[in-house]
Amino acid sequence: MCTAATYRTEDHYFGRNLDYDFSYGEEVVITPRKHRLVFRNAPALDEHNAIIGMALVMDGTPLYFEGINEKGVGMAGLNFVHNACYSDTLSDDKTNIAQFEFIPYILALAGSADEAIDIIRHTNVTSVPFSDKLPSAELHYLIADRDKAYTVELMKDGVHIYDNPVGCLTNNPPFDKQLFALNNYRRLTPKDVSATFGLPLDQYSRGMGGIGLPGDLSSQSRFVRVSYVKLNSLSGKGEAESVSQFFHILGSVDQQRGCCEVKPGEFEITLYTTCYNTDKGIMYYTTYDNHQISAVNMHYENLDGSELIRYRVARGEHINYQN
Secondary structure (H helix, E strand, O other): OEEEEEEEOOOEEEEEEEEEOOOOOOEEEEEOOOOOEOOOOOOOEOOOOOEEEEEEEEOOEEEEEEEEEOOOOEEEEEEOOOOOOOEOOOOOOOEEEEHHHHHHHHHHHOOOHHHHHHHHHOEEEEOOOOEOOEOOOOEEEEEEOOOOEEEEEEEOOEEEEEEOOOOEEOOOOOHHHHHHHHHHHOOOOOOOOOOOOOOOOOOOOOOHHHOOOOOOOOHHHHHHHHHHHHHHOOOOOOHHHHHHHHHHHHHOOOOOOOOOEEEOOEEOEEEEEEEEEOOOOEEEEEEOOEEEEEEEEHHHOOOOOOOOEEEOOOOOOOOOOOO
16 A cells, blocks of 8 residues: 655655555665666667666666656556556557556656656556566556646556646545545535534534544545645745655555554555655655655766666664753
8 A cells, every 4th residue: 555645835746655564675776867778678768867766676677666757757656456457468559668667667758747648648568577576566656747747547448547636646446536535525624613513512622624534544545634634734935844744744644563454463554755856856765664854866976877876775763862
């Protein structure tokens, strides 16, 4: 289970919670412009946009969970089990890209979210697995820049592309159903509310305009909650306050060990949370056991290089004792 969101103050921010019951050994990975991107059934790219994101590197190949490119486009894949469907055949008139190649391929080429969607319309996403041990992941995608956000779903009946007016995405059900469910919560408000029950009822607490906002960990409830929090979030000026607020938005739907059992004694948790400033090319992240925000600025690196740039994820809580 995962949650992705966008947020805009003076700059544009993009990120996600990755919720799962174990880590794949992910790293912060920068793919510079001249790193050769090789595809199973498409021509290699010898030069392209630089990319930064969280990825698993296998056999020199970055398998991105999400990331942004130097042009300000972000893309994240979220579990879409039993709904995602990829092509088992190669196309003669579209570019054939395997599912595990999809995120780096789009980010390598797109200069905007609209360009990403145009590229996707000319792409055949195939079910070719990375290896016998890594089958194709069943995902749908949030794609955004500072002006637009889209949801892309590859299903049995074709490719579904949706404008995403809330800039949020979780897992199942399909996005059109996630969005329609917001109608059930149209009366939620951050303001005080008057009683309409027909009795002189007391308002005994602050926040009663939010009664009915779901707090469980299901994907549909997380979509409602993160959409409400994001759309009502206010941030002061400056990078630090904006980044802090973004982590609070995704913190409203994070998962704690012990609350979502997937197997006896095994629990889904929020392994990491990312926040990307897509305008400045900065990646911020926290992990389940490290709430101190770490940051990597892609523009501090040689983006004209050819070798992957990799950072080990900072883990382990850093506690500032003041006595």
